[in-house]
Amino acid sequence: MRYMIFSSVVASQKQLLRICISALHIFVSIFSTVLRWTAGECKNTISPNKHRDEKTVQSAIPTSVNYHFTRKCNYKCGFCFHTAKTSFVLPLEEAKRGLQLLKEAGMEKINFSGGEPFLHDKGEFLGKLVQYCKQDLQLPSVSIVSNGSMIKEKWFQNYGGYLDILAISCDSFNEETNQLIGRTQGRKNHLDNLYKICKWCQQYKVAFKINSVINTFNADEDMTENILQLNPVRWKVFQCLLIDGENAGEAALREAERFVISDQQFQEFLDRHSSISCLVPESNEKMRNSYLILDEYMRFLDCREGRKDPSKSILDVGVKDAICFSGFDEMMFLKRGGKYVWSKADMKLDW
Template identity: 55%
Template sequence: MEVLYILIFLFIYYVIRILLNIYKQPKCINLNYKFEKKKKIPISVNFHFTRKCNYECGFCFHTAKSSDIPTIENSKRALRKLSESGMKKINFAGGEPFLYPKYLAELMDFCKNELKLESVSIISNGSKIKRTWLQKNRDNLDILAISCDSFDEETNIKIGRGSGQHVKNLYEIAEWCHQLGIKFKLNTVVNAFNWEENMNEHIEILAPFRWKCFQVLILENENGGFDGTLRDARRFKISTEQFEAFVERHKTQKSIVKEPNNIMKNSYLILDEYLRFLNCTNDEKVPSDSLLDVDVDTALQQAGWDESAFFQRQGIYNWSKLPNNGCTGVNDSKKFDW
């Protein structure tokens, strides 16, 4: 019996010890704790500082809803915040950025020489570019991208891209870029008017270092044809099969980068004329808070940016003219810890 009492006593003793240890443990549950997602870094930003454009492309999904542009001071303030948050590349877009050449040149100089960004690029329709401007600003410009959707001027006119001189301008600008050491890039929106076109001969002559082919995109509050929109791009819409047929026809072009809707839509950080990111996740553009009012992290949380899609579309590439910038391949995303 004594042995039994001793065993019972020891059992009770150890149970009490265990309970006391549990009670003394620090409380692990914090009702105010929020799980934080991995911090996003705005590696590459597309700054649409103006919505104004001198062309009337029927499928445009960044339409001229305002004629505002931010002040130089506010633009620099936002760009500095982005740089401090890890931005490596800035792409100036519109609208048509060359409607404001002095404004554009000042921001480029700021980004290259004060912020020390790895890459400064511009996307333009090419109609307002002058060689003298490129000559003067070439040290601050890594990449010049020109939009061209057809090498048939009748097709360009149907689309709304110029009045018959677009291809001539394109060839002239490509030559200037090659002469001045600026990387020449080509952007093409594949749509109902051009998806059957064979562009191989022209691409080989122009020799862009990068040729981006986008599937025409419909965003309801921009080009969806609904009340309050300035464009109705539904007549330009194509199927995935039609888009893939265009890409297949040009698969021998080493510079080609295809961007179907599912890759393109949420993979870009778009900063508008009010210095807000535009969230496209619900097939429309919903603005974040302005970078003038909130920090970059807060604005990024509202941006709807899909980082995985950004890397999938080869968002990091050899984007600088300088040889030792850290970007050495067509798709070197694995080398970066951003």
């Protein structure tokens, strides 16, 4: 009888031990899986492409960053893919803190955009950021993209010395076409502003650049004569791009479908202007994942899926963690010529 009881107790203990060991195995397995997920989260989120070099992605450096610090704009361009969904602008000191983080992470070039960057605080906020980046952070290149409508000569007098490149968006040299596109406000003449700003850039030693979005309204236009006359350091020519939630889809503030052109139409425009040496073509394929874009909250925007999916703010998690969720393809950035002579000190321009 005692032997039976003893055997039963031993058997129970062995069974309990097996249960404990089994539970331990399960716990270790779950814990290991969580660790793998945590370690691989950045890699898996960056790119669904299994053939992509994950080590290269993880070590991506924010060499060139586009900071859209405001979404507000005084123009209503029908194809705009960064629309006024919010009116938020970071406090100046917070914006400077973010720029400092980017510099520490390897940023060499900052491009301020919008919206219309000269609209907020009549350009003073922008001017202070430009001065900070060149004077305090000593970045090799500081640039701006603007529609040109709000720029005054006094701004050049105060801040022009800190600016390397000023890009003005101009989609047509026909004022009626600009009005059809929505690149207009009241009685302001977009082309008059363009030529005036070109002269100011020459006067205050700022490299002048032109950006054009090619769409159904200007695809057949020949801009050769005007571009040669203005002589920009670069003429960036974009293919009209649809971004869900921005200029396409139910939640969008614009309906850009009627502006979209085919790849063939875009190529025909490029062929027509092939004699212009400063032309830099940007097809939809090149644009989607070769830009590092920061929104008004300093979140990187991932555009690979045809929309803008935000990361967490670099102010909260730092640049290294946030850039993992940017969808940025550093190889495509280099392939499209994203790194060029972008400091006016190195351009050797004839002022």
